[in-house]
Amino acid sequence: MSKTELETVQELEEGLRATFERAAASVPPAADLAGRATTGAHNAQRRTWLTSGAAAAAVAVIAAVGFSLHGSSESTPQPAAGNPTTPAVSNATAPSATAQAVTGSWRPVELDGFKALKTARPEDPIITFNADGTWVGSDGCNSLSGTYSIGQRGEFTSKSNGQRLVGCENVPHTAVLQASQRIVSDQKELTFFAGDGREVARYARAR
Amino acid sequence: MEFEEYASARGQELVRLGFTISGDYQRAEDLAQIALMQAFRSWRKVQRADDPHHYVRRILINSYLSMTRRRSFTEAPAADLDTDRTVPDPAADIVNSDDLWRALATLSARERVVLVLRYYQDLDDRTIADLLGIKPSSVRATASRALAALRKTRQSHRVDERLS
Numbered sequence: 001m002s003k004t005e006l007e008t009v010q011e012l013e014e015g016l017r018a019t020f021e022r023a024a025a026s027v028p029p030a031a032d033l034a035g036r037a038t039t040g041a042h043n044a045q046r047r048t049w050l051t052s053g054a055a056a057a058a059v060a061v062i063a064a065v066g067f068s069l070h071g072s073s074e075s076t077p078q079p080a081a082g083n084p085t086t087p088a089v090s091n092a093t094a095p096s097a098t099a100q101a102v103t104g105s106w107r108p109v110e111l112d113g114f115k116a117l118k119t120a121r122p123e124d125p126i127i128t129f130n131a132d133g134t135w136v137g138s139d140g141c142n143s144l145s146g147t148y149s150i151g152q153r154g155e156f157t158s159k160s161n162g163q164r165l166v167g168c169e170n171v172p173h174t175a176v177l178q179a180s181q182r183i184v185s186d187q188k189e190l191t192f193f194a195g196d197g198r199e200v201a202r203y204a205r206a207r
Numbered sequence: 208m209e210f211e212e213y214a215s216a217r218g219q220e221l222v223r224l225g226f227t228i229s230g231d232y233q234r235a236e237d238l239a240q241i242a243l244m245q246a247f248r249s250w251r252k253v254q255r256a257d258d259p260h261h262y263v264r265r266i267l268i269n270s271y272l273s274m275t276r277r278r279s280f281t282e283a284p285a286a287d288l289d290t291d292r293t294v295p296d297p298a299a300d301i302v303n304s305d306d307l308w309r310a311l312a313t314l315s316a317r318e319r320v321v322l323v324l325r326y327y328q329d330l331d332d333r334t335i336a337d338l339l340g341i342k343p344s345s346v347r348a349t350a351s352r353a354l355a356a357l358r359k360t361r362q363s364h365r366v367d368e369r370l371s
Binding site: 012015024027028029120122 | 219221235244247276305308327354357361
């Protein structure tokens with residue numbers, strides 16, 4: 001590098017230092033950053049606990065009703081998710097999901113065409129299926145919700161409520177649900193399939 | 208150090224860092240808040256780190272780089288702004304007159320981040336590499352490319368000014 005070039009680089013570096021310092025100094029004080037961060041984190045945590053707790057309670061109620069009626073009727077029909085009072089029948093050999101098998105919170109493991117699952121986000125991008133036919137969740141930045149139903153052979157339909165669109169690496173739960181027409185679960189893993197049989201997404205049970 | 212103590216002492220530094228890398232005050236505050244929220248959620252782990260600020264700074268930088276990789280990300284939104292909901296940026300007037308600041312906006316997000324960490328945060332290439340999860344040689348190459356691009360942009364601006 002010639003002397004002139006070296007001087008140019010040094011001049012540029014000095015200019016950068018001055019520019020960054022000036023820009024940083026121009027930033028007005030942000031109010032109560034600690035308070036906002038702790039409130040935001042607490043809210044996100046509370047949502048996770050509430051949805052997990054509600055889901056666990058719903059599973060317990062359905063399981064209790066299912067077990068109490070199991071002995072009295074061997075051919076009880078399979079419940080739809082929207083009808084939680086109908087007793088559920090455990091069917092370990094059938095691959096299709098039941099409302100009972102999907103109830104609870106799930107974290108995404110693999111979403112077709114989405115590579116940024118491990119990116120850090122303000123909220124855990126989990127989705128929770130409730131026994132009353134509703135689902136809630138977070139895409140990492142925004143709360144999501146809607147309704148769903150599951151047929152006897154795992155036929156899946158869903159609707160999504162509106163949502164805010166705060167920017168981050170939003171996990172496209174809503175797109176997964178909209179694209180899915182069949183759902184399969186073994187209690188630990190949940191797999192969504194499109195109408196053409198293509199696997200759309202896989203989720204694992206969230207702790 | 209407790210979280211509130213850290214956030215009070217270093218929070219504004221995070222906003223400033225967010226502003227130098229993004230050039231947008233609102234985004235800078237969002238980045239600082241995201242970084243602090245994540246740090247708060249795993250504060251015990253952050254506390255155990257050799258340098259908690261280094262840890263939180265890494266969250267902020269990675270959040271910004273992730274943000275810029277999104278298809279919907281725009282460096283300088285210019286159309287369809289809802290003026291009723293737009294907060295005036297008090298920093299804009301001060302820095303808009305600086306041609307070097309404007310030239311920085313032409314760099315890629317990673318190039319700009321490397322320059323900010325080097326010339327604003329005064330970090331060495333090894334520390335920058337650790338923050339970004341890349342090799343020190345990649346940091347040097349990125350910085351060199353960014354400086355060359357800035358020199359070229361400034362030269363062309365000077366030629367334009369002479370011709371006008």
